[in-house]
Amino acid sequence: MRLYKIIAAVLISLCLSACVSSLLIGNQLQSKLMWTFLKPLVGFDPNEVNFFEAPIIKDRMTAILGDKYEPTMKLLRTAQEIQQEGALFYVASRYAPAQVQAVTDKAGLVWNSQTNQMAVMLIKDGKPEIFSEQIAGAAEAITPVFPTELKNAYEKAQSVQQALSNPAAAMGEALDNKLDSTLNKVKEEQKSKVDNTLNDAIKQSLPNADQQELEEALKREAQPAH
Known part of the structure; x- marks a missing residue:
């Protein structure tokens, strides 16, 4: 069954290679x-x-990527x-550099079955x-639309790139986030303290109120009836 699928895919690829030049986005x-x-x-x-040597893939990739x-x-x-996520068929690199980098080199090829658009993400x-x-x-x-794996990788690389190109803005944003976090923490601590104080006050006032009511009741009982 596995061999049959491969042979069928190769035959289809050969048929498609004849019309590569006429491929159009949106052609159903x-x-x-x-x-x-x-x-x-x-x-x-x-x-x-x-897969990468099939004319229907290679010819379109070379046209997109050039050098x-x-x-x-x-x-x-x-x-x-070769993976699929909804209407997207894609392959993603698994290369990991020997030295740790802020952003790992990565490449992904995506074909959108809804639009017939092919796209490549390269980091x-x-x-x-x-x-x-x-x-x-x-x-x-x-x-182009990218699957979750490639979208996350691209956004991470983009964030790092922006931070490197404008460190002052990145630092300012980091400080703002830190300040917001600190203020929220202080507010929560203050709210917790107020709640605890109120609870303690209520607990302390309840016994006193009961004692006062008891004393008043005893006084009423001690008074002679008229």
Whole structure:
């Protein structure tokens, strides 16, 4: 069954390679063909099935990345599984540098089955970049959608990059967050103290009130009846 899926995917890839140049974002027919190619490969190691060498993948990637193709592929070849998250089919690198970095180099290739858009996320030397297919002559660029794993990696790298480019603003934000946290803590402590004080006052007043009522009752009993 596994071998059959691989053979079927290869045959579909060969059929699709003939129409790579005419691939358009939003083309439903070609989107279905691409889905038919990718769906059976979910869970497979992309290197074992020559995923990156399939013309339908490689040709589109080289068109998107240009001179970024090789450094991106160096990372992507460490991917261990073709994955799916909703309408998104993707592969993500598993490369971990020998030296600990603030942001790990990472690459991800994503194909959106709803739009037929292919996109690549690349984090190299801490710098996050996004490359994606677009419709030529369109008034607005189409924003690619990324799965959770790649989205989180990109946002983390972006935050670190912003902090490095504007350390004063990053420090100011950190101080503001620290101040807010401290103020909230002080408010909670004050509220707790007030609550404890009120509880103690109530506890102390209740016995006194009972004693006073008892004394008044005894006095009334001691008075002679008229």
